[in-house]
Amino acid sequence: TGNKASFSIGNRKDIPMVELNPEYSKADIVFGKAFDTSKSPVKGIYSGSYKIQESDIFKDTPISLKLISEDDNITEAADATVTVIPKNFTPMVAEVVKDYSIVRNAPGKSRLTPLPVGTRINVTGRIGDEYRFKMGNIMEGWILVNDINILPEGAPVAESIIGSVNIESVNDSVLIKVPLSQKLPVSIEQLSNSQISLSIYGGISDVSLIPYNNSEAFIKEIKSTQPFKDVFQIVITPNAKQLWGYDYYYEDNTFILKLRKPPLIDINNPLKDKTITIDPGHGGTELGSVGPTGVPEKTINLAISKFLKQELEKNGAKVIMTRETDKNVGLYERIKIANDANSLILLSIHNNALPDGRDPYKEHGSSTYYYHSQALPLTKSIQKSLVQNLELKDFGIFWDSLALTRPHKPIAVLVEIGFMINPDEYTLLTDQKFQEKSAKAIYMGLEDFLKTYK
Known part of the structure; x- marks a missing residue:
């Protein structure tokens, strides 16, 4: 701290940087909250900026960083280069080659709507293995290099x-x-x-x-x-x-x-002929979280899912399981199973955990997760039923971009019944009667939802 820092891009030399105020590192974000990961505020972080000028001609130009103290002078090359696209540059048009390619709002950041194969995009830049493209003049998207094919020069712009x-x-x-x-x-x-x-x-x-x-x-x-x-x-x-x-x-x-279209719902038998996919989380080599005596989450998820299947079928539903044994099933294979069955609802069954260093005696209970707004009413209905019938702590409802909440063909909800690492809840979760009670509570929440939104 207290040193002088600068950076250079090609012939633009010694652009000054300023030292930022010391802050705690907040790299861990759990259940929507950022937690300090450093014991004391981190010092010696510098930041700088440079606005590209019309006269700048950078092509794979390296960036160098310099730090000067009373005792030393250090220069290091950054793991990046800069290339400037000139104003008269012919528009670069690309075509998406992978169906429903992932699009993000910034490199490696939040997801936007995936793009179907064949979509044309106007490319405007690249960082690492992601291309930037225009989404009108108001937004930009980022897509993996391997998911698109740059078209020959002169291809019509995407409009x-x-x-x-x-x-x-x-x-x-x-x-x-x-x-x-x-x-x-x-x-x-x-x-x-x-x-x-x-x-x-x-x-x-x-x-x-x-x-x-x-x-x-x-x-x-x-x-x-x-x-x-x-x-x-x-x-x-x-x-x-x-x-x-x-x-x-x-x-x-x-x-x-x-x-x-809205399904036909019999108020006296709302689940009749409804296709429901149940996804017992994890399986095979994917253990999930592990409880104090060594029982893995995957085993409890499957047990509760089987009881839920019985409850739903008893009430007229057609039930699809993503797994019925202890085996590996990929995340997107689970989604495909639900989509191929034209499922009305997808329920992913899990039990929760916390990162190391967190207190399971303070943070525990039942919680539910959704991504699309169409799933929020069902999420609320299941959460209400879990809390009322299981009498565990209400850990809450969360909007969360998870593989098993993002499906949009069915209404998709992920359920975390309890915490594997909380000894009291773990004891309940390993008990067959409580597993049956948990399945019943999820069923009741689903039934109430169908009756309400008939």
């Missing part, structure tokens, strides 16, 4: 005039169809559990009429807007109390948003 939006009612779904001249990046957001929006980046609206085509029994309202000059958006409000799952894909250059 399209949008002249129509068509609605089609088929079987148990309503299709929202948007014809384009090429496949463009999209973003789908559930504004609430009963409203959904679609944004098409590079889309320019020429829509003046949207016929409901006898779909008004399901769709209360659909609105088309152009919130920005190169972002086309539609907002759909269904007549139902809530959304029941969606899918999206391209057919040729027509983008299709597929919304599931």
Whole structure:
């Protein structure tokens, strides 16, 4: 601390850096809270910035860092280089080659809507193994290098005039169809559990009429807007109390948003003929957390899931299990099982743990997790039933971007019944009667949800 620091990029030498105020390191984020990981505030962290000038011509130009103290002078090369794209640079267009490729808001950060294969994007930069691309002029996305193919110079930029939006009612779904001249990046957001929006980046609206085509029994309202000059958006409000799952894909250059119609629910037998996928967490070599006497979470998850299967089938549901034995099942294989069965609901059954150094006597209890707004009412209903019927501490409801909460075709909820590392809860979790009671509580929460949102 108290030293002088600077950095250089090519011929731009000794750009000054400032020392930041000492702060505790907060690398560990658990259940939405950041926890200090350093015993004392960390000193000697420096930060600097440089605005690229029009005259700068950097191509794979190295960055060097210099630290000067009373006793020493240290210069190190940064693990990065800088390349500047000139103003007259021919636009770089790429095509997505992996279906539903992961898109992030910054390298390695939060996820955005995955992109279908064939989507065209306008590339504007690269850091490491991720390309940056435009999402209109208001946003940017980041996608892995191996998930796209750079097209030959002169390929048309990713944009399209949008002249129509068509609605089609088929079987148990309503299709929202948007014809384009090429496949463009999209973003789908559930504004609430009963409203959904679609944004098409590079889309320019020429829509003046949207016929409901006898779909008004399901769709209360659909609105088309152009919130920005190169972002086309539609907002759909269904007549139902809530959304029941969606899918999206391209057919040729027509983008299709597929919304599931509300299921027919018998108030006296709400689970009858409903397809429910149960996912017993972990399995095989994936133990999950391990309790004080050595019983792994995977074993308890499977036991509770089997009791839940019996309870649901007894009440008329068609139940799909992602595993019924102690075996390895990949995360995305679990999702595929649920999707292939056209499941209405996906329940992932788990039991919780804490990182080392945390107090399981203070942090414990039942909790539930969701990602899409359509799953929040079911999440609340299951959590309420767990707390009322199991009488464990209410650890809470969490929005969480997990592999088993992100599925959108079914309503997906992840349940953490108790804490494996809390001795009292672990004792209960290893007891067969409590396992049956836990399954019953989840079933009751599911049943109450179906009755409420009929």
